[in-house]
Amino acid sequence: MSLDERVGPLILELRQWGITDKAVLDAIERVPRDLFLADHFKTRAYENVALPIGHHQTVSQPLVVAMMTVALELTDRSKVLEIGTGSGYQTAVLAPLCRRVYTIERHRELLRVAEERFEALNIRNVTAMAGDGSAGWPEQAPFERIIVTAAALDVPPLLFDQLAIGGIMVIPIGVDEHDQRLTKIVKTEDGAETTDLGGVRFVPLVAGMA
Numbered sequence: 627m628s629l630d631e632r633v634g635p636l637i638l639e640l641r642q643w644g645i646t647d648k649a650v651l652d653a654i655e656r657v658p659r660d661l662f663l664a665d666h667f668k669t670r671a672y673e674n675v676a677l678p679i680g681h682h683q684t685v686s687q688p689l690v691v692a693m694m695t696v697a698l699e700l701t702d703r704s705k706v707l708e709i710g711t712g713s714g715y716q717t718a719v720l721a722p723l724c725r726r727v728y729t730i731e732r733h734r735e736l737l738r739v740a741e742e743r744f745e746a747l748n749i750r751n752v753t754a755m756a757g758d759g760s761a762g763w764p765e766q767a768p769f770e771r772i773i774v775t776a777a778a779l780d781v782p783p784l785l786f787d788q789l790a791i792g793g794i795m796v797i798p799i800g801v802d803e804h805d806q807r808l809t810k811i812v813k814t815e816d817g818a819e820t821t822d823l824g825g826v827r828f829v830p831l832v833a834g835m836a
């Protein structure tokens with residue numbers, strides 16, 4: 627089966643859930659999610675479900691990837707910081723929609739495998755680093771967009787500092803698995819405007835290296 631045939635029903639499902647952003651749907655349509663999964667999960671790659679990626683981590687369900695990507699309002703000028711590379715799937719969806727993605731992962735092994743996938747897919751505008759993402763990437767700041775794909779108790783202050791004025795951060799807030807809110811933050815001259823995008827379930831943002 628071609629990628630189109632496998633991913634088609636998923637795209638339809640995302641549309642039914644209210645995702646209408648054509649650029650985001652196109653990006654999801656072009657990324658072979660099975661390449662980001664271990665062999666025994668590949669058959670489920672195009673289901674709208676979160677799946678294990680090893681080290682007790684998960685790749686988000688495609689609907690959540692889509693919602694977060696839409697909320698970021700990317701342009702081809704955006705310099706994006708991503709915290710929690712994981713499998714690299716969300717990174718691969720972001721990459722064609724922005725200028726460059728800087729991505730940080732605390733598990734060296736996950737990062738190594740994700741980088742191999744970027745290489746295999748010929749994704750050239752991603753720069754990856756092993757580290758504690760809560761500290762951000764000061765050498766590359768400010769970022770027009772920041773996406774955090776692990777749940778934090780609150781917005782990590784160093785990440786907010788590294789967000790450009792007018793920039794957008796999307797982050798799940800709340801560490802209790804059953805009470806996390808996907809939150810969109812727009813940084814203004816004198817503070818921030820916050821929007822609640824709904825309930826989600828992410829693995830926690832953990833301090834330090836794995």
Ligand code: SAH
Binds near residue numbers: 730731
């Ligand atoms: N976006 C990923 C899924 C992320 S799961 C994907 O598409 O596959 C959350 C990831 O965040 C895990 O890989 C976890 O190791 C990582 N993580 C958790 N805390 C972190 C931190 N402080 N800094 C960097 N990465 C972190």
